[in-house]
Amino acid sequence: MSAGVGVDLENLWIRFGDFVAVRDANVNIKGGDFFSFLGPSGCGKTTILRAVSGFLEPSEGNVLIGGNNMKGIGPNKRPTALIFQNLALFPLMKVWENITFSMEIAGASARDRRKRADELLDMIALSGQGDKLPSELSGGQRQRVAIARALCAEPDVLLLDEPLSALDLKLRQHMRTELREIQKRVGITFIYITHDQGEALTMSDDIAVMRAGVIDQIGDGKAIYNDPATAFAASFVGENNVFRGKVSKLSGNEALISTNRSGDLLARISTANHGKLKVGDDAMMFIRPEALSLATSGSTGDNFVTAKVTHEEFEGNTFNIFTEGDGGKEIKVSIPNLGQSFDDHTGQPITLEYEASNAVVVPAGELANE
Amino acid sequence: MMTSDKIIRVSIWVYLAIFFAYLLGPLLIMSLTAFNSPGFPRATPWECLTFDWFSALFQDERILNGIKNSVLVGIGTIILSVSMGLAGALMLTQIWPKLRATYYTIIIAPILIPGVVIGISTLVFWDRVNRMLGLGADSFLSNGLFLTIIGQSTFIASYCMLVLVARLQRYDMTLTEAALDLGATHAQAFRKVLFPFMMPAIASASVLAFLASFENYNTTTFTFGEYPTLTIELAQKVRYGITPAISALAFMIVILTVFAALFNEANIKRKEMVAEARKDATVGELAGKIEVPGILSRNTPAMLLILLLVVTVSVIGSSFVYSPNQCIADVHEQKRIETELRIQQLRDQRAKDAAEKAAKEGAAPVQKQTAPKAGNNSGFGGVFAPSTLDNSDN
Numbered sequence: 001m002s003a004g005v006g007v008d009l010e011n012l013w014i015r016f017g018d019f020v021a022v023r024d025a026n027v028n029i030k031g032g033d034f035f036s037f038l039g040p041s042g043c044g045k046t047t048i049l050r051a052v053s054g055f056l057e058p059s060e061g062n063v064l065i066g067g068n069n070m071k072g073i074g075p076n077k078r079p080t081a082l083i084f085q086n087l088a089l090f091p092l093m094k095v096w097e098n099i100t101f102s103m104e105i106a107g108a109s110a111r112d113r114r115k116r117a118d119e120l121l122d123m124i125a126l127s128g129q130g131d132k133l134p135s136e137l138s139g140g141q142r143q144r145v146a147i148a149r150a151l152c153a154e155p156d157v158l159l160l161d162e163p164l165s166a167l168d169l170k171l172r173q174h175m176r177t178e179l180r181e182i183q184k185r186v187g188i189t190f191i192y193i194t195h196d197q198g199e200a201l202t203m204s205d206d207i208a209v210m211r212a213g214v215i216d217q218i219g220d221g222k223a224i225y226n227d228p229a230t231a232f233a234a235s236f237v238g239e240n241n242v243f244r245g246k247v248s249k250l251s252g253n254e255a256l257i258s259t260n261r262s263g264d265l266l267a268r269i270s271t272a273n274h275g276k277l278k279v280g281d282d283a284m285m286f287i288r289p290e291a292l293s294l295a296t297s298g299s300t301g302d303n304f305v306t307a308k309v310t311h312e313e314f315e316g317n318t319f320n321i322f323t324e325g326d327g328g329k330e331i332k333v334s335i336p337n338l339g340q341s342f343d344d345h346t347g348q349p350i351t352l353e354y355e356a357s358n359a360v361v362v363p364a365g366e367l368a369n370e
Numbered sequence: 371m372m373t374s375d376k377i378i379r380v381s382i383w384v385y386l387a388i389f390f391a392y393l394l395g396p397l398l399i400m401s402l403t404a405f406n407s408p409g410f411p412r413a414t415p416w417e418c419l420t421f422d423w424f425s426a427l428f429q430d431e432r433i434l435n436g437i438k439n440s441v442l443v444g445i446g447t448i449i450l451s452v453s454m455g456l457a458g459a460l461m462l463t464q465i466w467p468k469l470r471a472t473y474y475t476i477i478i479a480p481i482l483i484p485g486v487v488i489g490i491s492t493l494v495f496w497d498r499v500n501r502m503l504g505l506g507a508d509s510f511l512s513n514g515l516f517l518t519i520i521g522q523s524t525f526i527a528s529y530c531m532l533v534l535v536a537r538l539q540r541y542d543m544t545l546t547e548a549a550l551d552l553g554a555t556h557a558q559a560f561r562k563v564l565f566p567f568m569m570p571a572i573a574s575a576s577v578l579a580f581l582a583s584f585e586n587y588n589t590t591t592f593t594f595g596e597y598p599t600l601t602i603e604l605a606q607k608v609r610y611g612i613t614p615a616i617s618a619l620a621f622m623i624v625i626l627t628v629f630a631a632l633f634n635e636a637n638i639k640r641k642e643m644v645a646e647a648r649k650d651a652t653v654g655e656l657a658g659k660i661e662v663p664g665i666l667s668r669n670t671p672a673m674l675l676i677l678l679l680v681v682t683v684s685v686i687g688s689s690f691v692y693s694p695n696q697c698i699a700d701v702h703e704q705k706r707i708e709t710e711l712r713i714q715q716l717r718d719q720r721a722k723d724a725a726e727k728a729a730k731e732g733a734a735p736v737q738k739q740t741a742p743k744a745g746n747n748s749g750f751g752g753v754f755a756p757s758t759l760d761n762s763d764n
Binding site for chain 1: 542544545547548549550551552553554555558562563566567648649
């Protein structure tokens with residue numbers, strides 16, 4: 001993989017009137033990385049992308065591409081190419097004309113353009129489709145044409161604004177793999193915007209989790225998933241059971257939380273919050289459904305939760321048990337389906353067990369809705 | 371159920387018939403008058419089929435000059451109105467949203483202002499400008515051509531803007547952004563992406579602008595100066611009485627319109643057929659030329675167009691051979707005979723009346739035979755009749 005061109009955001013603020021869309025963003029994206037901005041809609045991730053591509057001037061701070069400050073440089077002069085959410089293929093141009101639009105602008109001859117278009121069409125497995133109109137292609141094919149058009153401009157950085165959101169599930173999963181492969185092949189920096197954690201986790205080298213204009217956490221997929229820095233990151237990425245409470249005891253990087261409804265529970269403090277929690281602080285503890293398992297009933301301790309099963313679900317790869325803990329606290333448990341026999345527990349009281357290293361404590365904070 | 375269905379269907383047809391009679395009836399009658407020989411345009415009584423009114427039309431210097439000026443003004447109006455309309459439409463999409471409603475009202479206002487007012491104000495304003503620049507009455511600014519184009523464009527540009535805005539609303543602004551992102555300048559993005567997209571609307575706006583300009587009278591009447599347009603010439607001609615030559619002109623305009631409409635329809639149909647053919651085309655065919663069935667198969671408008679063309683050419687061809695002179699002479703002769711006959715009849719009738727009267731009043735010898743009694747048939751109660759004086763003496 002070539003070194004590629006990095007992108008840096010320095011103290012980036014973007015305001016629209018009184019509304020702050022991006023608040024003091026600091027991100028270093030390494031050259032050749034696949035970097036994702038993950039967040040719910042309206043969190044400012046598209047705004048960051050528009051600032052990088054040059055459609056928007058930051059209110060404060062700088063965008064650096066390959067170390068060069070992009071202040072005052074228009075989108076047509078930046079070494080970036082953007083893949084729009086709606087793809088924005090030119091409807092009146094044939095596929096090959098679409099792909100080589102950047103060459104037409106540069107004044108290349110029709111013969112050269114056609115040649116380059118055919119190469120790119122081969123790459124995206126659409127050989128011979130160059131004379132069709134975009135409207136004559138399927139969703140996934142259009143998607144690939146948009147990628148080819150962006151790559152034809154030979155950008156240093158490719159920006160993708162939720163390009164898969166319009167596709168159906170199967171195609172989306174297929175395109176994830178394809179995008180990742182294309183990125184490895186061309187070796188340029190990809191900056192990917194998504195609200196789909198699955199996309200972010202499967203494709204990215206690094207992910208920035210965004211909430212209401214603020215970047216909560218930057219890290220690789222595992223760090224984001226296993227070691228969330230904030231309550232928002234913990235609740236937005238993947239499923240999590242949240243227990244609210246106060247820190248009652250600290251021992252090294254573990255904390256005993258006296259939860260509001262489920263008694264005292266032990267958990268690991270996430271890396272970003274080492275040394276930041278004090279006894280008596282409001283805290284939130286997160287346990288993933290798959291980190292819980294069924295224990296022999298009657299077991300007690302600071303890594304056991306008692307609950308009553310309300311209903312069960314078979315999801316194929318997992319059995320989901322929905323339970324109600326003490327005081328009506330909802331807890332979800334996922335048990336991998338390994339072909340074992342599985343009894344119906346509905347209505348029964350059960351005891352759940354987890355390992356303290358699989359539970360994470362962060363300071364109390366805003367959760368992602370849904 | 372059946373019968374009420376039938377009634378509805380019949381009444382729809384009747385309604386349609388009335389509707390189209392109302393729309394097209396006058397055009398039909400007028401077209402007929404262009405081919406009838408009497409000197410005043412009328413469809414009945416039919417006298418002789420003639421093409422002379424067309425040659426009369428083509429010999430009329432003023433009409434020809436009017437057409438030339440109208441075309442000149444029309445082209446100028448297209449260029450000015452469509453570009454102003456496009457600029458106005460683009461501005462509407464770019465302007466600060468809170469100002470949009472106000473801007474729209476301002477830009478639409480010329481449509482609501484009476485053409486007469488626009489005409490007068492154009493004349494007054496540019497006359498001032500002309501004088502301010504110290505130019506004479508025959509300068510470019512005041513010789514009529516410029517004034518008419520400017521005056522008409524004042525409101526035609528608003529029409530154009532409406533047409534263009536409708537298309538522009540369907541434009542995806544990210545397409546321009548995509549072009550910019552791929553390295554295009556704003557001018558290139560406009561030329562290569564937005565402009566081709568707007569082309570159909572620009573074409574319709576041009577047609578609209580030309581037609582609106584061609585038929586305009588009330589603005590032009592103030593501004594035409596040395597360039598009287600067709601409508602101005604026609605209006606002036608009508609003051610001295612109208613001839614079927616004007617019907618002939620109108621007929622030609624109707625035929626040209628039908629031609630244009632059919633051509634447009636045939637074109638649309640052809641595009642549909644190309645799109646249809648592309649769907650089934652193989653990759654190889656797409657790269658080459660798309661085979662579309664010949665123009666005549668399955669394309670009704672094209673067939674009608676060709677039919678109309680053939681009919682028109684043959685009618686024009688036969689008009690050079692056909693001479694209505696014999697017919698006109700015959701009609702003339704017949705009319706003379708009829709008139710004489712009528713006169714004779716009147717004379718006979720009068721003689722008969724006189725004889726009857728003489729027989730009836732034979733007993734009264736005082737009355738003179740040579741002074742006919744006016745009676746109450748004449749105007750003013752017969753006060754000017756010669757016999758009135760006699761009676762008043764009694």
